[in-house]
Amino acid sequence: DTAVSQTPKYLVTQMGNDKSIKCEQNLGHDTMYWYKQDSKKFLKIMFSYNNKELIINETVPNRFSPKSPDKAHLNLHINSLELGDSAVYFCASSQGDRGLGETQYFGPGTRLLVL
Amino acid sequence: DQQVKQNSPSLSVQEGRISILNCDYTNSMFDYFLWYKKYPAEGPTFLISISSIKDKNEDGRFTVFLNKSAKHLSLHIVPSQPGDSAVYFCAAKGGSNYKLTFGKGTLLTVNP
Numbered sequence: 001d002t003a004v005s006q007t008p009k010y011l012v013t014q015m016g017n018d019k020s021i022k023c024e025q026n027l028g029h030d031t032m033y034w035y036k037q038d039s040k041k042f043l044k045i046m047f048s049y050n051n052k053e054l055i056i057n058e059t060v061p062n063r064f065s066p067k068s069p070d071k072a073h074l075n076l077h078i079n080s081l082e083l084g085d086s087a088v089y090f091c092a093s094s095q096g097d098r099g100l101g102e103t104q105y106f107g108p109g110t111r112l113l114v115l
Numbered sequence: 116d117q118q119v120k121q122n123s124p125s126l127s128v129q130e131g132r133i134s135i136l137n138c139d140y141t142n143s144m145f146d147y148f149l150w151y152k153k154y155p156a157e158g159p160t161f162l163i164s165i166s167s168i169k170d171k172n173e174d175g176r177f178t179v180f181l182n183k184s185a186k187h188l189s190l191h192i193v194p195s196q197p198g199d200s201a202v203y204f205c206a207a208k209g210g211s212n213y214k215l216t217f218g219k220g221t222l223l224t225v226n227p
Contacts, residue, residue, distance in 0.1 A: 043217040109156070
């Protein structure tokens with residue numbers, strides 16, 4: 001009963017393809033996030049949804065489009081994949097009350113390699 | 116612009132000794148700080164946190180210290196165990212902002 005799960009765990013694809021990564025949380029949280037960990041190992045926020053509403057949208061190419069069908073799911077679709085998109089993508093969730101004590105819980109990551 | 120800095124990319128300690136991991140931040144709006152632990156091929160796991168109204172928080176072998184005037188926090192692990200070997204990330208958030216800002220991580224190796 002994984003709290004935050006992602007599929008697939010590994011994704012190898014060619015440049016120019018379109019791919020999706022799925023995330024689900026069973027913690028009953030209201031807020032979900034996508035992070036990218038690049039080759040320099042920085043974990044950077046990309047998007048966040050609270051109750052299916054986009055609340056954080058960092059400077060990310062518009063080839064990346066998050067979709068939240070319900071508050072337990074946040075999927076990431078990437079169009080026209082580029083070599084620089086190769087990274088580990090982490091999904092996370094939190095209660096979403098924004099107060100002190102707000103802790104984010106992470107999924108296992110999706111390792112994307114664009115060839 | 117790195118708002119959260121972990122200047123030591125790696126740290127090696129002997130089993131049973133103390134591990135001290137350091138983190139500095141520049142944004143004075145940050146008021147909540149977290150430490151995450153990450154094993155290879157896994158996601159970060161929440162370890163311990165501290166709010167800016169405190170200067171110390173303890174949970175078992177793990178203690179986080181916050182020095183607001185120096186914009187510095189540290190994680191102490193006593194005694195260190197080989198299973199503690201992992202990458203440790205410092206993270207911070209400010210006010211009602213959902214966004215967590217992470218440091219680059221410190222790889223801790225605890226030698227038996």
